[in-house]
Amino acid sequence: MRQKLTLATAIFSLLFSCQLLAKPTAELTAAKQTGIALYNQYKMVPAIQHLTIAAKGGDAESQYYLAESIRNTKRYMTEEAQHWYEESANQNNIYAMIQLGRSGDNLCINMGNCPKSTKTPAQWLKGALDLTKPAAESGDPEAMYLMYELTLKDEWLEKSANSGHALAQYWMAIGTRQGDGFLLPWKRHEAVGNWLKLSAEGGYPPAMMEYAAFIYEDQGDLAVARHWIIEAAQKGYKSGISSYGAYSAHSPSLYDFPLDRIKGYALTSLLSELDGGGDVQVYVNETLSEIAEKMTSEEISEANEFAKNWKATHPPLSFFPDKLSR
Known part of the structure; x- marks a missing residue:
């Protein structure tokens, strides 16, 4: 749902972008994009190398992700991580401020x-x-969601979800499934599906996969379920890629995907890129071996070309981690 831009929303958006460099160089932009892509693949060490370049150039978002990468690598708030959080927060990056505010619960306290x-x-x-x-009070959906993170008041999460924020809609679905709110069992089931559908339509890949599974378990229209699996894959979501690949190769055969071993092998092979960033290589090796047993060498070559073209025309693979990690 599009929101009417209010003065407060405009100010929030300005503060939220908060870049020191009005015209970042191509090098800084490339470093930021590569660094965030690696972060989203849980490849923190190489992400740090690229994000450092953009962070030193003054980019607030890069500073935030650099701090996140360092903290997640070390498992606690280090002096270097805090430095970059503060650099970003001093440019009014709300996410950095929240993480600094949460530092009172950090492991480093126990470590002294x-x-x-x-x-x-x-x-x-x-x-x-x-x-x-x-x-948030002026209707900005993301600001409403951040108010939920800041206050832990469910009313802000619901307001954000009702205003069209896909992440909030996803968490409304998860919370409803886990028993939040006072709903009759059949109404609860219906509400979970509705929130997942809205989040999927809003572009959030984890919701796309959850909604596909919801339809499958509910014996709904499998064509719709296949659509959302494909959508999640096209956005680079790891679970979407692995499911689309496996089901296309019928390894296993689910959701009534038409048999296409070339596509299945190609998509599965793309996951090798995540080795070291999510422990998926064992799955890749086993699944590729299973698919390859039923393919000719020519088909495998064709699959390798398919994979190359897919990678060139789609977003980088991603686990889509929450931006506010714990």
């Missing part, structure tokens, strides 16, 4: 080696709240 900050966690959270609340 938390780095010193320019502000307390409470001060960072207050700053994030002060920037986010006006935009």
Whole structure:
């Protein structure tokens, strides 16, 4: 759902982008894009190398993802991670402010080696709240979702979802499935499906796969389920690629996908790129071997060409991790 742009929403969007470089160079842009793509594949070490370039150039989003990469690699808040969170937060990056606000619960407290900050966690959270609340109250869907993260009040999550924020709609589905709210069993099931459908239509790949599974389990229209699996794959979602590949090769045969071993082999082979970033190589090796047993060498060559063309014309593979990681 498109929102009417209000002054507060415009200000929030401006603060949210908050780039120091009005015209980033091609090198910085490429470093940022590559770094974030690697981060989304859980390849933190190479991501750090690329994100450092863009972060040093002053890009607030790169600074945030660099801090995330360092913290996730070390498993706790290090001095370097905190430095980059603060660099990003000082450019009014709300996500960085929230992570700094959450640092009071960090492992480094138990270790007794938390780095010193320019502000307390409470001060960072207050700053994030002060920037986010006006935009949320003016109807900005993402700001509403961030208000939920800041306050943990379900009303903000529901407002964000009702305003069209796909991530909020996904979490409404998950929460409803787990028993949130007062709904009769059949109404709860229906509500889960409705939220997943809205999130999928909003472009969120994990919801696309969840909705496909919902339809399958509900004995619904398998053509619709196949559509969402393909959509998730086309967006680069790891689960979408693996499912589309396996089901196309009938390894196993589910969702009534037409048999296409060339496509199945090609898509499965793409997952090798994630080796070291999600522990999927064992699956790839076993599945490719199973598919290849029923293919000729010419078909495998054709599949390799299919994979090359797919990679050149589709987004990078991604696990689509939450931007606000824990």
